[in-house]
Amino acid sequence: ADESRPATDGDKWVGRSTERVQDTRLLTGQGRYVADLADADTLHAAILRSPHAHARIRRIDTSAARAMPGVAQVLTGAEAAEFSHPLPPTIDIGMRMNKSHAIAVDKVRYHGEPVAAVAAIDPYIAEDALAKIVVDYEVLEPVVDIDQALADDAPRLYEDWPDNRCLEYQFSDGPLDQAFAEAAHTVVAEIPHHRYTAVPMEGRVALAHYWSSEGRLTLRLSTQNPHQCRTLLAQTLDLPEARIEVICKDVGGGFGLKLQVDGEVIPCLLSMRTGRPVLWAETREENLLSGIHARDYRLTMEGAFDNDGRILGLRTHLLGNCGCDGTNRAAGAGQLLVGAFYFPGNYKVPAYSADVVGVVSNKAPYGAYRGYGKDIANHGIERFMNIAARQLGMDANELRRRNLVQPDEFPYEILTGPIYDSGDYPELLAMAEAGVDLAAFRKRQAEARAAGRYLGVGFAMMLEPAGGAVPNSIFNAYETATVRMMPQGDFLLLTGMQDIGQGVETTLAQVVADEFSVTPDRINVVFGDTHGVPYGLGAWSSRGASFGVSAAVEAARKLARRMRAIGARMMECDTDAVTLRDGAVQRTDGVASLAFQNIGNAVSLWPGPHGIVPEGEEPNLEATATWTNPVVRWVPNDAGSLSIYATHPSGCFAVIVEVDADTGAIRVDRVYAAHDCGTVINPTIVNGQLHGGCVQGLGAVLGEELCYDEQGHLLNKGFWDYLIPQAPDVPNIEIGHLVCPSPNTPLGTKGMGEGGPVGIPAAVMNAVEDALSPLDVHLSELPLSPERVLAAIDAARSQ
Ligand code: MCN
DSSP states (O other): OOTTSOOOTTOOSTTOOOOOHHHHHHHTTOOOOGGGGOOTTOEEEEEEEOSSSSEEEEEEEOHHHHHSTTEEEEEEHHHHHTTSOOOOOSOOSSOOOOOOOSSOSSEEOSTTOEEEEEEESSHHHHHHHHHTOEEEEEEOOOOOSHHHHHSTTOOOSSTTSSSSEEEEEEEEESOHHHHHHHOSEEEEEEOOEEEEEOOOSSOOEEEEEEETTTTEEEEEEOOSOHHHHHHHHHHHHTOOGGGEEEEOOOOSOOTTGGGSOSTTHHHHHHHHHHSSOEEEEOOHHHHHHHSOEEEEEEEEEEEEEOTTOOEEEEEEEEEEEOTTTTTTTTOTTHHHHHHHHHTTTTBOOSSEEEEEEEEOOSSOOBOOOTTTTHHHHHHHHHHHHHHHHHHHTSOHHHHHHHHBOOGGGOSEEOTTSOEEOOOOHHHHHHHHHHHTTHHHHHHHHHHHHHTTOEEEEEEEEEEOOBSOOOSSSSOOSEEEEEEEEOTTSOEEEEESOOOSSSOHHHHHHHHHHHHHTSOGGGEEEEOSBTTTSOOOOOSOTTOIIIIIHHHHHHHHHHHHHHHHHHHHHHTTSOGGGEEEETTEEEETTSSOEEEHHHHHHHHHSTTOSTTTSOTTSOSSSEEEEEEEOTTOOEEEETTEEEEOOSBOOEEEEEEEEEEOTTTOOEEEEEEEEEEEOBSOSOHHHHHHHHHHHHHHHHHHHHTOOOOBOTTOOBOOOSTTTSOOOOGGGOOEEEEEEOOOOOTTSTTOBOOOTTHHHHHHHHHHHHHHHHHTGGGTOOOOSSSOOHHHHHHHHHHHHTO
């Protein structure tokens, strides 16, 4: 689309690839990142972290640290607990709960858990002071992996628990026993996944200032959800919520890491003690040690198929290693349930069961890394389809085609409760096959094989439930927006959504611009200030395109209706006889028009609204709307419940790789993503989301792994051995859009922010197995390091 054209009648900004509003700001060094806001009066926090995975704290001596010049405050967990409360649980899904403090009180339960904190006049003194703190630990036996956690004689993380299980959930529906008894083929597969984490460029950072004379806290925070963080902080710090202001401008990436408050509490505590502003900006080591971790599970999937390859039944068993705490700090365990709800994926599964166990262990807390269980479901079912096809002697995509939900079957309710709103899965698969020119690739593959080279292609369907919620929690299913017209005729959009780099500052302006028929530069999107915008829930679960956008659209429509009524009155005609066009209320007969500024001046300035605003209309130029999921329904289960997601975007990923069978190295040549997020607001932003997400998916499957030793020590604490993809590792990523609008949202939009990391891992594994099919290699463990690939080749050769 041509961005330079002015918006005139019929010209919509939705669908246009405009540049992101923040790009000029960020690329010219004018980003408003928290760590840059420290001034001369700011104290710097440093956190002493446990070197042990599991230990009792016998004694802490902070006297030498306190005596250091430049040290303003030293705080132990026991001291902090005297004037603050444990971190409140972020969700309640019927799990076992424990009490966790931001600084450990009497016991540490993971390597890297905070045991004390220092505030000093500069970060170096703060760091040096940590070395002077003496902690006397009684080291305890750690619980590192799932089997250890489940062993009868396992040490318990929480003494008052009967064992280390934190979550148990069973579901079964449909004639499962019959399905397996009558099946022509049954397939069992083990599909494990390793632990890795979100590594945004900007780590967690908080600048707290407690104004003791007023009992007021101003917190500048890098966060995905300022209001929810405020709610949690009010409980932890025992402060009235209205006296806490959380301000968040630019965020250097969140990916789920910045949805909770944990370490972020510490600078608040230090500021409450000193009355001075305190900055904590985590190091990369702290990010890897104690940021939320994700995945780390074992999945067994059993499928019953008829003679034609149709799925008759599916049984799933999921064991998740939730790390220390499980859910209080980071709502992590809920993702196991999301996985269990969605294992059927894009397919028709007439009988289904899920059996989920989550355990706590002495690893870092489990959290909501981009995907939140959709990754578990997708990786499980899409690996399973390939494994099953191989066993059935069928082409994997043919097996997919025979089982996909068909386009005329929407809305399609799966057995666990969710309702898929829209889509065309067979078309997505066809687009992905065409996108990589499958027939031509097979020829190229055969030629390469003849020359001793191993090329492969892998596919994975992708289902990305977007806009979910957890009942009894801060993670809910609504969003609120206020649209306000200024006297000059330009607009403010106040939203509880948060721009974290995903671009809502731009796209929200586009959708609101269309409602008033103005250019998006007349919409100033305001977010990230809990005292300035309506209570809202922020950016997670790819909820912006449903909740955030729809609330903005509804608020704009409300105000546009009022502006039409006022304009019609001023022009002495019926409301039906006017329309909004080119920044004016225009009579449709062309006789008169009123620029928005005239209405703005008339209502907001002297002589004020009286006489101008028709009776029954609010006498102001401001409208607020809350949009909630029209299909909201809590999926009940013994372990609590999750809401049905507002939309179900989908896709199909195709990946082409080349594997060096001598070194085990994998090169990813090409990625094609066929994708459906309904009405696309901004194609450049959506493509950027998919590009970034695909790269995260490649990181997950090829290199990123949090490695713990037997004592529960994290071994890789920097990017030298925590291997994120580098630019040369990233292939050409092409995207094809299929638009099946959602019937649930006013514009037909569906969320899409998590699709890349959800869809890529299975596609890459399937591609590597395809490449190595002449050697009959089976892959299981992730990530696919050269060593693992070589081991799989060796195992195949020795069969
Ligand atoms: N969009 C669009 N048309 C659609 C759907 C979406 O133009 N039909 C646009 C949206 O307006 C938004 C972006 O695409 O600018 C993603 O939208 P959506 O899927 O609604 O996701 P949210 O706005 O709710 O953002 C959260 C989502 C999640 S859950 C994670 S995690 C994530 C992500 O977005 N973290 C990110 N993308 C990220 N991108 C960056 N750069 N940094 C992160 O931390």
